[in-house]
Amino acid sequence: MSSGRHLVVVGASLAGLRAVEAARRSGFDGRITLIGAEPHLPYDRPPLSKTFLDGEDLPPFRGEEVLREELGVELALGAAATALDIGARTVRAGEREFGYDALVVATGAGARALPRTGGLRGVHTLRTRDDALAVRRALDAGARTVVVGAGFIGSEVASAARKRGLDVTIVEALPTPLVRAVGETMGGACAALHARGGTELRCGVGVSAVEGDGRVERVRLSDGTVLAADLVVAGIGAVPATGWLAGSGLTLDDGVVCDETLFTGAPGVYAAGDVARWHNPLFGRHMRLEHWTSAAEQGAVAARNALDPADAKPYSTVPYFWSDWYGARIQFVGVPVTDEVRVVDGDLAGERFVALYRAGDRLVGALTLNGQPQVMKYRGLIMRGASWAEGLEFADRRRAAAKESV
Amino acid sequence: MKIVVDYARCTGLGICESLAPGVFEVDDSGDLIMLTETISADDLEGVRQAIEGCPTEALRLEP
Numbered sequence: 001m002s003s004g005r006h007l008v009v010v011g012a013s014l015a016g017l018r019a020v021e022a023a024r025r026s027g028f029d030g031r032i033t034l035i036g037a038e039p040h041l042p043y044d045r046p047p048l049s050k051t052f053l054d055g056e057d058l059p060p061f062r063g064e065e066v067l068r069e070e071l072g073v074e075l076a077l078g079a080a081a082t083a084l085d086i087g088a089r090t091v092r093a094g095e096r097e098f099g100y101d102a103l104v105v106a107t108g109a110g111a112r113a114l115p116r117t118g119g120l121r122g123v124h125t126l127r128t129r130d131d132a133l134a135v136r137r138a139l140d141a142g143a144r145t146v147v148v149g150a151g152f153i154g155s156e157v158a159s160a161a162r163k164r165g166l167d168v169t170i171v172e173a174l175p176t177p178l179v180r181a182v183g184e185t186m187g188g189a190c191a192a193l194h195a196r197g198g199t200e201l202r203c204g205v206g207v208s209a210v211e212g213d214g215r216v217e218r219v220r221l222s223d224g225t226v227l228a229a230d231l232v233v234a235g236i237g238a239v240p241a242t243g244w245l246a247g248s249g250l251t252l253d254d255g256v257v258c259d260e261t262l263f264t265g266a267p268g269v270y271a272a273g274d275v276a277r278w279h280n281p282l283f284g285r286h287m288r289l290e291h292w293t294s295a296a297e298q299g300a301v302a303a304r305n306a307l308d309p310a311d312a313k314p315y316s317t318v319p320y321f322w323s324d325w326y327g328a329r330i331q332f333v334g335v336p337v338t339d340e341v342r343v344v345d346g347d348l349a350g351e352r353f354v355a356l357y358r359a360g361d362r363l364v365g366a367l368t369l370n371g372q373p374q375v376m377k378y379r380g381l382i383m384r385g386a387s388w389a390e391g392l393e394f395a396d397r398r399r400a401a402a403k404e405s406v
Numbered sequence: 407m408k409i410v411v412d413y414a415r416c417t418g419l420g421i422c423e424s425l426a427p428g429v430f431e432v433d434d435s436g437d438l439i440m441l442t443e444t445i446s447a448d449d450l451e452g453v454r455q456a457i458e459g460c461p462t463e464a465l466r467l468e469p
Contacts, residue, residue, distance in 0.1 A: 018458070046461060292461050293421060300458060322419055331419070372436040376420035380427055405434075 005030035007307060008091055008098050010081045011106030011241075012036025013045065014292065015273030017061050018299030019104045020073050026304050030101070032073045035093045037080035037107075040129055041067065046292055048132035049153050050324050053139060053160035058129065081107065084248040086266035102268045102306035105245070105256055106299060109238035109274040109290060114148060114210060122216035123232045126153050135233055139164055143231035146170075146219045148207055150177035150191060152323040154235030158199045159325045169200040169227055171207055171219070181321075183336045186355055186367050189348040190330060193369075197326035238290060240275045253277065255288040261312035262302045270306040272298035282316040282383070283335060283364075291321045318382045329372065333379040334365030341367075344395035345374070354378075356391050363391035374398060407445050408468045409453060411438060415464035425459055426452030438464075 005028075009019045012034050020032050036042070041060035052058050067073045079094025084103075091098045111125035122143070124135050135157065139145070145161045147154040150172035161168040178187035194201040206222040210232055219227045240255040250264050251257040255277030262270045262278050271278070273295035277288040289295075294317055305312040322331045328351070338357040346353035346369070354374055357365030363386045366378035377398075381391055409429070416438050422430040423438075429449050433439050445453055457465045 044461075293459055296459060296461075297455075318424075320421065320424075333424075370436075372418045372420055372432045373434050376424040376432065377427075379424040383424070402434075 005101040005307075006099060007032045007102045007104070007303065008035065008100035009033070009104045009106060009303070010035045010091060010093070011104075011108055011273065011275070012038070012042045012075075012077060013106070013108050013273070013295070014042070014061075015106035015108070015295040015299035015302075016104070017042040018296050019106060019272060019303035020067075020071055022300035023303040023307060024071050026307065028307050032071070033098055034067070034073050034075055034077075035079075035081055035091065035098070036075075036077045038128060038130075039078040041075075041077070043129055045127075048129065049126055049156040049160070052132050053136050053157065054163060055136070058132075081244050084245055084250070084269075086249050086269060089268065100268065102303075103270070104299070104302045104306055105250075105264070105269065105271040105275060106273045106295075106302070107241040107244070107275050108295075109240045112234070112237045112239055114207065114232070114234040114236070117210045117216075117232070120210060120212055120216050121214060122212070122230055123210060123234070125234050126157060127238065135231065138231040139166065141230070142166060144168075144229050145231045145233065146227050146229040147233050147235060148219075149173075149235035149237070150194070150201060150203070151181070151235050151237065152178075152321070154233065155190075155194070155325050156323060157233045157235065158194065159197060162197050162199055162326065169202065170194060171205060171221060171227075172201065172203045173206045175204045177201075177203065181336060182332055182367055183338055183341060183357070185341050186336075189353070189355075190325075190369075192349070193325050193328060238274065240277075240288065242275060257286070260314040260316070261305050262298060262315055263305065263309070263312060268306060268309070270302040272302035276302075278315065280316055281314050282318065287319070287335075289317075289319050291319055293317070293320050318379050320379060328370055330367070330369055331371065331375040332365065332367045333375055334363075334382045335359075336365055338364060342392075344392065345371070345399060354395065356388075356395065358388045358391075361388050362386070363388050366391075407450070408443070409440065409445065410466050410468050411440065412464045412466075413438070415462045417462055417464075419461055421459045421461065422456035422465060425456040429453055430456060 081093040083092040111127035117123045145168040209220040256271040258278040260279040301315045340358040352370040368375040420432040
């Protein structure tokens with residue numbers, strides 16, 4: 001690794017942090033600049049819709065001293081990147097311009113906002129620390145809460161509100177929530193947790209207006225229902241933050257399109273995390289994941305590949321996410337594109353279940369409720385390209401062993 | 407090389423188990439157990455990935 005080179009990482013969240021750490025760990029001794037839109041040091045996001053809402057603290061991943069001194073990172077925080085010139089090899093952020101030899105694009109995704117609510121206090125998305133703090137304060141004040149969108153973020157917010165004994169309603173436009181994440185059958189099974197948790201879930205109904213005098217007072221639904229609300233949280237998805245790359249020459253299609261090594265096609269430029277749409281060799285197709293694990297791993301891979309393109313390594317993964325609702329843990333491994341879903345342990349109405357996903361004759365996914373002891377064993381099977389029959393055999397063995405131990 | 411688990415931070419997500427199944431396992435009560443004290447050369451890369459992949463940063467390696 002020749003010194004004197006400059007690695008620029010755009011995006012100071014998990015993928016960006018892991019990029020700078022991996023660069024140093026691989027022996028890179030040149031300059032590193034970490035550019036971030038938010039003024040905060042890099043922090044973790046999963047807790048924002050979970051324990052942080054319950055009042056827990058959220059320290060940054062690394063102290064400023066560690067970043068500046070131990071890792072030798074120049075921090076350029078508080079101004080979003082606005083332009084990339086792949087010919088001149090420069091990135092613009094705020095008033096500054098940064099030349100790079102290697103670049104990791106890790107700008108993540110931005111929460112989609114509810115339309116026509118601009119300026120109304122009490123209406124939030126939940127993506128950043130500042131968002132989460134505002135939501136937490138509203139919950140602290142005992143807000144009557146309406147959550148728009150029954151995805152993972154919205155469901156976690158509802159769960160946090162119920163934990164405080166607050167009234168909360170979730171409004172979901174689709175007839176079944178979470179279809180894209182876990183498929184229709186299992187989306188329904190997960191949604192059933194809301195009723196047990198005391199949250200009212202209204203599916204197949206849209207929001208026609210969010211109203212109030214300066215601050216939100218009510219939410220009007222497309223079926224005519226009016227819900228009183230002091231807090232509205234929109235969990236209606238996120239959009240990859242690629243606006244600043246328009247006209248840069250990078251290929252943009254629901255994210256920055258990359259090959260299997262996270263290479264964007266522009267010399268020295270790699271992408272990582274929620275913004276990257278890369279070719280996952282394990283499933284033979286392009287994917288863009290908004291998952292913690294892939295962001296962490298991709299950040300490290302992108303930096304190493306950007307610094308040593310001649311020896312660039314592919315990144316493949318079995319997607320994994322988790323979500324905590326009403327004290328229960330939902331975990332999913334694999335992909336939900338499927339020909340069949342089969343419950344192999346527990347039952348969908350109970351406290352615990354394991355469901356397997358089949359595509360052709362391959363095991364491609366597993367969803368568990370409170371199935372921590374099992375879920376990663378299925379991830380291992382999927383990683384090894386296990387057949388559907390192997391997945392079912394494994395489930396049989398687990399059930400038999402569980403019976404014996406009773 | 408020795409693996410140190412910070413059980414106060416570990417929430418049993420199990421990422422480590424999928425990356426180094428010979429070393430880590432989430433048991434039936436959802437707690438992380440170590441299957442071995444000594445890390446073989448074969449396991450080392452998986453253990454490194456598990457440390458990097460732990461969402462609660464509960465793992466570290468000590469000489």
